[in-house]
Amino acid sequence: MLASQIKRCSRLSGHFVLRSGKVSDTYFDKYQFEADPKLLHAIAKELALLVPPGTEVLAGLEMGGIPIVTMLSQVTGLPAAFIRKEPKEYGTCRYAEGATLVGRTFVLVEDVVSSGGAIIDALEKLKADGLTPSRALCVIDRETGGKEALESVGLSLSALFTLSQVEGSE
Template identity: 60%
Template sequence: MNRSELAHAIRDAALLSGSFTLRSGLVSDSYFDKYRFESDPRILRAVAESLAPHVPADTEYLAGLEMGGIPVVTMLSAVTGLPAVFVRKEAKAYGTCQLAEGADIAGKRLTIVEDVVTSGGAVIAAVHALRERGAVVEHVLCVIDREQGGKAALEALNLQVTALYLKTDLG
């Protein structure tokens, strides 16, 4: 699937019409349901194949953020052969009490993988927590940048951000 075909597939799968109450409390006649493209294996594979060339060569682990980044990082791991870790919003309070599941991240070079970046808040929280645990985090890959300040906020933390699409690319 080429870039234009993938953009159309994402938009067709995820852009819904109707009446939707947004997180802000406002009501909108359209809604972008990112889980619709993430749950379609054909689109998800095409997304991962498109992201793969953007994975930095020195990446040791791909780090997918809970929840939307998990399917993307899993497929990207399968496409690239790089191992993945799954990053929780907060470390669990039982068992191994891990923030990042799947491997010991101390001293490892991680590339963050996220589905959609809006303000960058979830990525910023994850980067701080991962760095506190000794991980080296310098790169963020996302499928869609909603163009609402997230990229600038992440770049302020010395992160290189690569978005497969901007919101305006998807119409």
């Protein structure tokens, strides 16, 4: 039911270049399911079941992971952190905002994973600061090598749905 709602709301057909540079005839406009408060809440409730015991902070990646982690924080009661692609050039000049990650067990939260590149980029910054997430969570794993790429750098990925599950939903 939830997979079919995501599919109806956000699946597009056409010619799309993904972040990885690969071309796909299927694209999930995650901002469509992230902008629907009832659907986003339902996604967060289900995603909460994937949050490992002992997690102290949920860290969402800019930009698509931010609405998800915010709603997931509301559902779980866990504080949220927001991971920028680049540190801001003013104020605190940080790349990680919100709840502190230092000395805490945290997970990374993303919307759709294709190659895993955005998570790997964030992981490099975090590891350089001595921070290591316990795992990564996403709404949709496109099943295009992202999970394997993350495993190759020591991070496991748990997806609410795979592309196959979303595509096969009615």
